[in-house]
Amino acid sequence: MRYILLMLVLSMLIYSSVSLAAKVSKQYTTEERLLEQTKLAVIEELAEMGNNSAYIVLAKMGENRPFVTPPSEGQLIRWYTSSAQGGNPHALLWLGHYFLHGKGSNADSEYDALVLLASAAILGSIKAANDLVLIPKVLGASYAQLEEAFYDAIQRLSKGQVVNCSRLTCSPEVSQQSHFASEKISQKAEIFRDNWAQFGDVNAYQYLKSLGAERLLAQSNNISALTENIRIQNAGKLRKNERLAEEKRLAESPDWEMQTYLDRLSGRKSSAQDALRHYKDQDFARLEKDIRHTINLINFHRDPDAQISYEDVLQKMKKAP
Amino acid sequence: MIIVMKPKCLTRGGSIRLFSCIFFVATVFFSASVICAQQVDHTDKLKAMLSDYQNMDWSQYTVEEVRQRIPTKMQGSDVESLLSARLYFIGSQNIQEMKEVWQAQGITHPKTIVVANGVYSVADLHRLINDDSVIEQVKDGTYLFRQSIYVAPTASLVIRNASIRLSIHHGVFLAVDGQLFVADTIITSWDEYAGNEGERENIRNNELLLYGRQTPRPYIIMNEGSQIYMANSRVTGLGYKGQRGTFGLSISKRPPVVTHRLHGYIRIRAKPTGWLIGNTFTNNFFGFYSNQADDVVLLGNVYYDNIIYNIDPHDYSNRLLIARNLTYNAQQAHGIIISREVNDSIIAENISFSNYGSGIMLDRNSNNTLVYSNLTIGNGGDGIAVFESDYNLVSDNITARNMRNGIYIRNSDHINIRNNFIFRNSYSGAETAVVDIDKLETRDFKLDPYHKSASALYENNQFESNQNAAMTAKNKGVVTVKNNQFYNSGPIFFGGELAPFAESLWRQNDGDELTTDVDLMIRQAITP
Structure with missing residues (x-):
């Protein structure tokens, strides 16, 4: 009898560990897996056809959603680089911070990172402009270096070149298809330069500070998340309050059992x-x-x-x- | 007690059966040895902590030593007022909450003074900002701040021989990612209309900890990688119930985030730390709060009349030294509480009295704590309470005249209680209890798991004149007694579930061998 019991316990242990392992590895049903793979294939095809936005979609998906097979860091950089080649400011922002974090082969290249972020700001990223204002303060990058990086970025963008392909592994397909894109990029750089000139005789840092202030305020004025947070945070405590209120009500008009209990408590106290x-x-x-x-x-x-x-x-x- | 059984399968044939039995026995022995090794490890650690504490060089922790650490050479000019919306990485929630104040005051473009790249005094900030509507010098050494201040990782702020007023109506707070030095200073919230630190709103006691109920007040928050050195200063009127570190003076780290923005750099910085020596904290929402702070030193401070707790290190803070403080009149809760995996800390030689709750509490898996030579007197709760926290040493304390138990052990195992004087407490001298808290609405049991067992070794303690009983146990709390002295205790010495075993406990306490069936029913605690 004892032996059977022992074997039963052992088999339960084995079963539970096996089922746990299965649970961990099983993230997708077959249909879900198929759907994910199809989506991935379609976006990859679009990217290969030269659709620049497809690369950023791939990269964002790879970063934020659990792919069936999550992409490697190298793959992510390739996608972001390809997207940046086409002038996508979000990709430039990502790459700039990636290298500023001291990651990758360009680990020491703070200057390259600043150029990438400056390019993002010139091409319209308010986040990049804001981060460039703060990077000298938070990370101690020099203001002179920032200024230099800015001029460098404008010069490069005016020529229609976004990414320095000698430092990053550029995608040849994107480079070949980028004639129209490079024209657009150089136009944006020109507009940026003109706007800056109209602003007066200020340096890059001062001009950056003026960018997108209203939009930053608008973004931060969204308080719906806060309200929801308050509701969630208070839920447990409110339930407790209800219980306390009920106890108080009972204390005010107690039945005999509660009265005896309360009398005993107050007597003891x-x-x-x-x-x-x-x-x-x-x-x-x-x-x-x-x-x-x-x-x-x-x-x-x-x-x-x-x-x-x-x-x-x-x-x-x-x-x- | 280990039950040794001889499985029948050992006497029968069959290699599978034999293998299964060997496996089973090996597992039992392995588990037992792991548990024993763990206990030895904890015991050694606590002994070493006690020895280190007793041999500590106290001269390194004086007000004068902190003054010596303060930089004297000021340098830099990178101070400017920027839109608060830019500083998304210092805590978006903190900024969101303050909007209530800013909007009420019609401040549509709230700004923050950003201090970077240098070492600055308050006079420097005043000079560099050069705008009385932002920083006003009210009189010599007294400054009124109408914008929040952010000290970047590249900067240090020195506040010395000054009086700093943080405007309530302008929603001012001080957030620090760099270093903050404060000496011989008063920091207070400030109501410009009333000309004082500003009265708190009238909020019902049971709503004080509800989020979103209070209008935000000024506060100081030390973030990731920051350091604070504060001596001989007074902090008053700060803090409210917000989402993160808004309680008064808080030292707080957030979990790292994977993001390619400035959060990424800030959040991976080291845990914040600091020394607070010889200060006074009063009328703050919490006297002190920490979250994931390491090696913080709280020494020689006085905490009183703070709204909820006087001292509240929280969430994964480690190796704290909370010693030689005076804490009293915490208005809603405990004098000193460490909660949620605050490990390897020392709470020693403090006086904690007249607090609404307990004098000292260890809570939610706060392990390896040394509670040594404290005085907990006349608290509304227990003198010393250990809740859901294992492997702690409570030694050489005096716990007297508390309204509940002198020492209360709840759902905590391997607690060693020795050489304490447990005197005239209103319930029992010591209670060891298992309590089912499964239905506690405010607790997240994934975050704060607990076990339904409690065990304590009481050794060389003196129990005297406790009003209900010297010692009690409830719901299968395990008690081992050794060489304690009992005088003049309530109606009985051993109450609750211990009452039927009083005779055996006396014998165990005197070191006699336990032989009878009743003796053996006393459960043996595993001592740390």
Whole structure:
């Protein structure tokens, strides 16, 4: 009998571990897997056909959604680079921060990262413009380097080149198909340069500060998420409050059982307080030595003008309860 | 007690059966050895902590030492007022919450003073901003801030011999990613109309911890990678119940995020830390709060009349030194509480009295804590409470005249309680209990799991004049007694589930061998 029991326990253990393992590996049903693969194939095909937006979709999907087979970091960089080649500011922002984080083969290339971020800002990314304002303050990059990177980015974009292919692995297909795109990019750079000139004689940092302020405010004024958060956060505590209110109601108009319980509680409390009052002086006289000793220890770490006195502490102690 | 059984299968044939039996026995022995090794590890750690504490060089932790650490050479000029909306990475929730104040005051484009690339005094900030509507020098050394301040990782802010007023109506807070040095200073919230630190809203007690109920007030938050050194200063009137670190003075780290924005750099920085020595904290929402802070030193401070807790290190903060503080009159809860995996910390030589809740509490899996030589007197709750926290040493404390138990162990195993003086508490001197808290609405049991067992070793303690009983156990709390002294306790010495075993407990306490069936029913705790 004992043997059967033992085997039963063992088989349950094995079964539970196997089913747990299965649960971990099984993220998709067959249909879901097929759907994911089809989506991926369609977007990849679009990317190969030269649709620049397809690369950013692939990259974003790869970063944020659990692919059937998640892409490697190298694959992500390839997708983002291809998208950046076509002038996508989001891809440039991603790549800029990626290299600024000190990752990849360009680990030390803070300057390259700043050029990528500046390119993103010039091509319309408010986030990149905002980050460039803050990077010298938060990460200590020099303002002079930022200025230089900005001029470099404008120059490069004016020629229709977004990415420095000697530093990043560019996609040849995108490079070949980019005539129309490069014209658009150089136009954007020209517009940016004109707007900057109209703004007056200010450096890149000062001009960046003026970009997109209204849009930043509008983005941060969205408070729907906050309201939802408040609701979720308070749910448990509100339930507790309801229970407390119910207890209070019962306490105000109790049945005999609750009344007996409450009487006992309050009786116990008042008799305890009576005892504490009765022995107060005696007890504190007994504890005096220890209280004085600990106050001396505390005072060792306090300024001579902020010392605590035993008499003061004792007076406060005697007030309670 | 280990039950040794001889499985019948060992006497029968069959290699599968034999293998199964060997496997089973090996598993039992392996588990037992792992548990034993763990206990030895915890015991050694606690002993080492106690020894280190007793041999500590206290001269390194004085107000003067902190003053010596403060930079004297100021340098830099990178201070400017930027739109608060730009600073998405310092806590979007913090900025969102403050909008309530900004909108009420008609501030449509709230700005923050960004301090970067240098070491600055408050006078420097005043000079560089050069706008009285942002920083006003009210009188010599007294500054009123009408915009929030952000100290970047590249900067240090020095506040010395000053009085800093943070405007309530302008929704001002101080967020620090760099270093903050404060000495001989007063930092307070400020109501410009009333000309004082500003009264708190009248909110019902049971709604104080509800999110979104209070209008935001000024606060100080130390973020990832930051350091604070504060001495001989007074912090008052700060904090409210917000989502993150808005409670007064908070040292807080958020979990890292995978993002290719500035969050990414900030969040992976080291856990924040600091020394707070010889300060006074009063009328703040919490006197002190931390989240994932390491090696913080709280020494020689006075905390009183703070709204919820006086000292509340929380969430995965480690190796804290909370010693030689005076905490009293926490208005709604405990004097000192560490909660949610605050491990390897020392709470020693503090006086915690007249708090609404307990004097000292270890809560939610706060393990390996040394609670040593504290005085917990006249608290509304227990003197020392250990809730859902294992492997702790409670030694050489005096816990007296508390309205509940002197020491209360709930759902916590391997608690060693020794050399304490447990005196005239209104319930029992010590209670060890298993309590089913499954229905507790405010607790997330995935985040804070617990076990329904409690065990404690009481050794060399003195129990005296406790009003209900010297010692009690409830719902299968396991108690081992050794060489304790009991005087003049309530109606009985051993109450609750211990009452039927009083005779055996006396004998166990005196070191006699337990032999009878009744003796053996006393469950043996595994001592740490």
